Amino acid sequence: GFGNAPPQGSIERSDWERKQRDSDGQLHPLCMCQEPKYFNDNPVNCEMNKFDDMLRFLYEHVQDFQLVAAVDAHFDLFSRAWCIAELVQAFGSGVPISMRIPSEDDLDLYYNELSLLDMRRCRASRKEDEEMILARILNIDVFNTCLQWLIFGSE
Known part of the structure; x- marks a missing residue:
């Protein structure tokens, strides 16, 4: 289910x-x-919580590996805790991140919201997931700034 x-x-x-x-x-x-x-409440058997290990493995074993974040037209990706978790892991591991923004028009349309982006407002189906993901960000303000650079620095 x-x-x-x-x-x-x-x-x-x-x-x-x-x-x-x-x-x-x-x-x-x-x-x-x-x-x-199996879901997150059964972490040993759950497949969803293995992303960090997989990302680390690929970064160490695949030449020129990078995380490509395909952003949706409404930029909802930045409110979804598990999407943010992937960016947090990549950022913290030094994995290059490439943002793919739908269009400059979309970026202009959501500029004000994105310029105030704060990971403390991300959401997940389970409150425990939100808390766990945010706890992994050492400095949320610095991460927010870096994420904005990734968004606005993308081509």
Whole structure:
């Protein structure tokens, strides 16, 4: 399924319900296999928490490796905690990051919001994930500044 539902009426619940649907409002199909699904509350078996190790491995073993962040037209990527976690890990590991912005017009349209970008406002379906991800950023203000440089310094 989609994991445990957050409390009814919460912002997290609203996000959880939205993420169950595609851009046309249709429910995403569920895997029909009989294999158990593991989420972050079972960290040993969970596949989602292995990103850091995989990024580090690729950076050490693949020549010219970099993280390419494909940014959506509304720049929602920068409000999503797990997307930020990938950027945090890459940034902290010295992995080059290449931002791919949809268009200069989109960048201009969202300039004011992006110039005030603060990772403390990122969201995840689980509050524990938000807290864990933010705790990994040593200096959030410095990270925010570096992230803005990546956004506005992109071609």
